[in-house]
Amino acid sequence: MKQLQRKNRVRALAVGALAVTGALTLSACGSDDTSGGGGASSAKAGNIKCEGKGKLLASGSSAQKNAMDAWVQAYSGACKDTSINYQPTGSGAGITTFLQGQTAFAGSDSALKPEEVEKSKKICKGGQAINLPMVGGPIAVGYNVPGVDSLVLDAPTLAKIFDSEITKWNDEAIKKLNPEAKLPDLKIQAFHRSDDSGTTDNFTKYLKGAAPDAWKHEPAKTWAGKGGQAASGSAGVSSQVKQTSGAISYFELSYATASKINTVKLNTGAKAPVEATVDNASKAIAEAKQVGQGSDLALKLNYTTKAEDAYPITLVTYEIVCDKGNKAETLPATKSFLTYIAGKDGQNSLKELGYAPLPTEIADKVRSAVSSLS
Numbered sequence: 001m002k003q004l005q006r007k008n009r010v011r012a013l014a015v016g017a018l019a020v021t022g023a024l025t026l027s028a029c030g031s032d033d034t035s036g037g038g039g040a041s042s043a044k045a046g047n048i049k050c051e052g053k054g055k056l057l058a059s060g061s062s063a064q065k066n067a068m069d070a071w072v073q074a075y076s077g078a079c080k081d082t083s084i085n086y087q088p089t090g091s092g093a094g095i096t097t098f099l100q101g102q103t104a105f106a107g108s109d110s111a112l113k114p115e116e117v118e119k120s121k122k123i124c125k126g127g128q129a130i131n132l133p134m135v136g137g138p139i140a141v142g143y144n145v146p147g148v149d150s151l152v153l154d155a156p157t158l159a160k161i162f163d164s165e166i167t168k169w170n171d172e173a174i175k176k177l178n179p180e181a182k183l184p185d186l187k188i189q190a191f192h193r194s195d196d197s198g199t200t201d202n203f204t205k206y207l208k209g210a211a212p213d214a215w216k217h218e219p220a221k222t223w224a225g226k227g228g229q230a231a232s233g234s235a236g237v238s239s240q241v242k243q244t245s246g247a248i249s250y251f252e253l254s255y256a257t258a259s260k261i262n263t264v265k266l267n268t269g270a271k272a273p274v275e276a277t278v279d280n281a282s283k284a285i286a287e288a289k290q291v292g293q294g295s296d297l298a299l300k301l302n303y304t305t306k307a308e309d310a311y312p313i314t315l316v317t318y319e320i321v322c323d324k325g326n327k328a329e330t331l332p333a334t335k336s337f338l339t340y341i342a343g344k345d346g347q348n349s350l351k352e353l354g355y356a357p358l359p360t361e362i363a364d365k366v367r368s369a370v371s372s373l374s
Contacts, residue, residue, distance in 0.1 A: 092221045138314055162207070
């Protein structure tokens with residue numbers, strides 16, 4: 001395991017170096033969430049069919065920032081006439097901007113709510129917004145506890161930590177799960193997202209689903225837990241964990257890998273605690289069920305799986321786009337870019353960044369839905 005971690009860290013450094021090069025070719029996003037992750041990767045451009053010209057604006061999920069960096073770099077290299085500007089402002093902000101008609105598509109770590117779909121009909125003339133799953137992966141729970149390199153927690157304990165009911169690292173509940181660890185008498189510094197976040201929505205769905213007696217709040221993009229401290233974006237909370245002794249937070253796995261942050265193993269009821277890895281998340285995502293209708297491919301994840309090696313704190317990031325009524329000036333480039341990232345070359349570049357590629361059956365449905373956009 002240690003050898004695998006060293007390989008991942010070396011890979012993250014290489015990815016970061018590529019990001020510097022790629023950043024020189026991209027327009028500035030002006031976001032506060034432009035650091036902390038793995039950056040752009042050497043994603044394969046493959047046989048990209050370039051369509052449309054000009055600037056394509058999009059925003060939303062910061063969890064998919066590192067994937068977007070890689071995709072935009074590869075696409076921009078192949079399609080010189082199209083400039084893509086993706087701002088990782090958070091899922092909530094991305095949906096708001098899309099529903100105001102300011103962007104061609106939005107990234108969101110949660111599917112649209114019914115009222116958001118209804119509101120989208122004003123922007124999508126003759127149609128409505130649909131959810132296209134594009135990126136999967138684990139939500140890691142990163143921690144910074146001096147002298148503790150391996151930590152096991154379960155859903156009830158996590159819920160109590162993030163709701164300020166467990167406040168010290170040597171609490172009896174944590175000791176019971178980690179009998180051999182030297183847990184310090186240190187205050188827990190729990191960080192959550194300050195912005196409306198699909199990552200928060202999925203993390204709290206896990207807490208509510210797996211520990212309903214301990215987590216009394218309803219899952220939502222807006223943080224509802226008691227106490228704790230807030231930071232903006234995945235980069236913000238992961239940075240706080242990196243620099244704060246006693247800290248714990250939740251963020252997409254690539255931020256933990258790039259910043260060399262230790263991550264929690266989950267006691268799910270399986271034979272052994274489950275580590276946050278791409279493969280383990282894929283096993284959980286494989287149990288997802290499609291709940292969207294027609295070209296809307298919204299999924300319902302299973303946060304309570306007890307399958308061996310299945311890591312249940314996962315998310316799927318959707319690209320939110322109009323099925324009909326897209327702006328004529330951006331439709332060709334939107335279809336071209338989404339076709340590329342849903343294709344084999346776009347999806348195959350994800351795993352090295354800590355994301356889970358879409359299952360083949362879902363990817364085929366996404367490509368079909370993209371081809372029908374109008």
